[in-house]
Amino acid sequence: MEYIDLRSDTVTKPTEEMRKAMANAEVGDDVYGDDPTVNRLERLAADILGKEDAIFVPSGTFANQLSLFTHCERGNEVILGDDVHIVQHEAGAASIIAGVQLRTIETDKGALPPEKVEEKIRKVEDIHFPETGLICLENAHSNGRVIPIENFKRIREIADKYNVPIHLDGARIFNAATALNIDPKEIAKYTDSVSFCLSKGLCAPVGSLLVGSKEFIQIARKKRKIMGGGMRQAGILAAAGIIALEKMRFRLYEDHENAKYLAMKLEELGYIKVVEEVQINMVFFKINKVFYENEFIDYLLKNGIKINPPEDGIFRFVTHYWIKKRDIDFVVEKTHEYFKNK
DSSP: OOOEEOSOGGGOOOOHHHHHHHHTOOOOOGGGTOOHHHHHHHHHHHHHTTOSEEEEESOHHHHHHHHHHHHOOTTOEEEEETTSHHHHSSTTHIIIIIOOEEEEEOOBTTBOOHHHHHHHSOOSOOTTSOOEEEEEEESSOTTSOOOOHHHHHHHHHHHHHHTOOEEEEOTTHHHHHHHHTSOTHHHHTTOSEEEEESSSSSOOSSOEEEEEOHHHHHHHHHHHHHTTOOOSSTHHHHHHHHHHHHTGGGGHHHHHHHHHHHHHHHHTTSSEEEOSOOOSSEEEEEEOSOOOHHHHHHHHHHTTEEOOOOBTTBEEEEOOTTOOHHHHHHHHHHHHHHHHHO
């Protein structure tokens, strides 16, 4: 059975073009630097984001944690938002892998207040204090919002003042660039390193990239080995990633338009309230009726629709390449059918 899957844009399957490219990919041993397809993907990623070099890794969490592991010394402190992916959805890996302390700041709908960042930086050497090793940003944010460039610019100025590097969790940086109508380099230029996913909305089956300076990536290669991320003949995966970067990122506006359409159709039902402005491909909403959440989820599943349970009463539906307007109409129809019968 083919499902309409709104759980995340991570559920995107490879296109037919990707499958053919993967089957025919030229490969070598990437740990030795011999895989030509991986090398091409890494050069392409670095060029797109205006950085010197890049490294291919298995996942977005891997890329973020490799960045912390590379930028920081054990016992350093990392300043970041309390609602970012590194804090909320990476299983406490920063303490296990990099051995760092996370110093979180309450964000303004995902944006780090620059004055709070400056306040939290450890400005003097003191036997009692950890050193500030890194500032982490996120764009697009996992709450579906796009952070304005002016915010990044101000934080960059503060980071330079205290000589602290910046890492960007850019898992959906191409969604952010699409929403802001700018080149992704314009986001990346305010950071020292950027991670981004090939498997979130871009249809590649596996993989993320970490980009930065040549020196940073050289160090990261050994750290990747330590983390078990040397993937040998990974060109089979990288072939799909090349298509993701050369083609799939340019169609993300369609997913954004479909998300706005979905939000509009849900609100037309009268008992659903969209609680976040739809800026990328995510719709966050509350249902203002008394109902059993599991029963609703099961009803949609029986009708060929997959969704995640709500978090704190808020549902998230995510559009992507495999979600078309007819699918949205069907989801809204089945949602209304469930509540009408209630």
